[in-house]
Amino acid sequence: MALLLLISDYTATRPGALVGERPLLYNNIKLFLVQGQGLVPVIAMRLSLKHIKRSGGKSRKKEFTFYKGADLVICPIISFLALAFADDAFEANITTPTEIYNLVIPTRKTHIHLKWKTKWAECYGGHRVRARWATKQAEKEG
Known part of the structure; x- marks a missing residue:
């Protein structure tokens, strides 16, 4: 829930x-x-929000990029990494932050894309929160 509030x-x-x-x-x-x-690489997160309404009511795609901040309590990357590790969602079977930082960025590249396992690609990033939200919506309607 905290992740969704931060992103919001x-x-x-x-x-x-x-x-x-x-x-x-x-x-x-x-x-x-x-x-x-410096010598230490940085984790970045890019969100592609595809169904954001403009003032005219039409949806459009917007992208937001985040970099790991100094204040970890309000860093959406840290919150999302916790969910991704709990879901075992990384394609390269990464299970700890140390394993991410131990990756070597090739000389001619500026970054490495950390990909998701296929089974997670179309899953909701905050599925635990969505289940609670759906329950509350059903209670309101019922």
């Missing part, structure tokens, strides 16, 4: 747009290990 705050998106009929899927979230200014 940082992107000015209604929380319902992230968990509603067209939720935020793993495929809409890309993680990268980016070559930083």
